[in-house]
Amino acid sequence: MDVLSDVIGTVRTGRPNAARVEWHSPWGMRFPEVSGVGFQVVLQGSCVLSVEGGEPLHLGVGDIVFLPNGQGHVLAEESASPVRDLCDLLPHGRDADPGAPVTELVCGPQGAGPRFGSAAVGEDGRGRxxxxxxxxxxxTCGARPHPMLSELPRLVHLPARVGARTELGAAVELLGAELDRPRPGGDAIVPSLLExxxxxILRTYIEENRSAAARGWLGVMRDPAVYAAVQAVHSDPAHPWTVAGLGERAGLSRAAFAKRFTALAGLSPLAYVTWWRLTTAGRMLQENDDPISAIAARVGYSSQFAFANAFKREFGLSPGRYRAGTPLPAPPAAAPSAG
Known part of the structure; x- marks a missing residue:
């Protein structure tokens, strides 16, 4: 699997959800911060999106906003529109789970609920x-997002461009259509369309910002030599990697590769190998019931004891307790990135 696909894999252990929302005047909603990533796309009309400490962002049809670290935000008809909290509008109030799957909502001044024809909640169908x-x-439910996501701006705006980004537009259209008219098989196809x-979104941002960063993981993605070494680690985390071996994959000497990798990624090559092995193991522990010894071997540890010690140093929990869903004692460590 390529590196960008693996970046997506570090967040897809969580529960994906999406909703098509019809907004009726006057409206404004505050979305809470989430442990994960989020996005908003304008399908019709216009609105204003704002995050704390930032300038209001005016959005039109086709505009996409990506929130790589789950930033809380306000979406409203106008900057001065009255705003209510998402949980206050949901049927179970503040006891509602903002991460619960929802496919379609109509929101108006009197609340939020499923769409009935074209009417907003509490209205008689007047107006669009x-x-x-x-x-x-x-x-993400305790997953360890890849450090690339933490390096992105807290808000990524991809404005609509006529005749451009055809694949991104097609993905939005497919997902919007699926949510607009739920049909058999939707529970299977919606998560795939979200992914x-x-x-x-990430591919578009990377391609359009190739010259924006000389360091960090965007720099790694556009450096053919270092990217080749990272790709090798992702393809086979169990391999007994050495700096010399990774340098060979990059076509560089040991010293030149180590210096170049560290300058870009902000950590040593073997530190990243360890981080990726344990991150991969964490995802396996959440996704299947394979014996811990088998998972340890798949990520390059010769003994379950050595794996358990390394895992606990990184996560603060034993593999067994992590699999059982024990809350992490602190936010999970992320691989350091260049600042």
């Missing part, structure tokens, strides 16, 4: 919605 959006998120949309 002033705005229609498509929003979604991955709640596809996330790939296209």
């Amino acid at each position: 919605p002033s705005c229609v959006t498509l929003g979604g998120s991955y709640h 596809m949309l996330l790939v296209y």
Whole structure:
């Protein structure tokens, strides 16, 4: 699997959800911060999105906003529109789970609920919605997102461009259509479409910002030599990697590779190998019931004891307790990135 696909893999252990929302005037909603990534797409009309400490962002049809670290935000008809909290509008109030799967909502001044024909909640069907959006998120449930995500701006705006980004537009159209008219098989296809949309968003940002960063993981992605070594680690984390071996994959000497990798990624090559092995193991522990000894071997540890010690140093929990869902004692460590 390529590196960008693996970046997506570090967040897809969570529960994906998406909703097509029809907004009826006057409206404004505050979305809470989530442990994961989120996005908003304007399908019809216009609105304003703002995050704490930032300038309001005016959005039109086709605009996409990506929130790589689950930033809380406000989406509203206008900057001065009255705003309510998402949980206050949901049927179970503040006891509701903002990460629970929802496919379609109508939101108006009297609340939020499923769509009935074209009417907003508490209305008799008068008028069209002033705005229609498509929003979604991955709640990562204790996963360890790749450090590339932490290096992105807290808000990535991809404005609509006529005749450009055809694949991204197609992904939005497919997901919007699936949510607009739920049909058999939707529970299987919506998560796949969400993942596809996330790939296209990240790919678009990387391609359009190739000259923006000389360091960090965007720099790694556009450095053919270092990227080749990272690709090798992702393809075979169990291999007994050495700096010399990774340098050979990069076509560089041991010293030149170590210096170049560290300058870009902000950590040594073998530190990243360890981080990726344990991150991969954590995902395996959440996704299947294979014996811990088997998982240890798949990520390059010759003994379960050595794996358990390394895992506990990184996560603060034993593999067994992590698999059982024991809350982490502190936010999980992320691989350091260049600042």
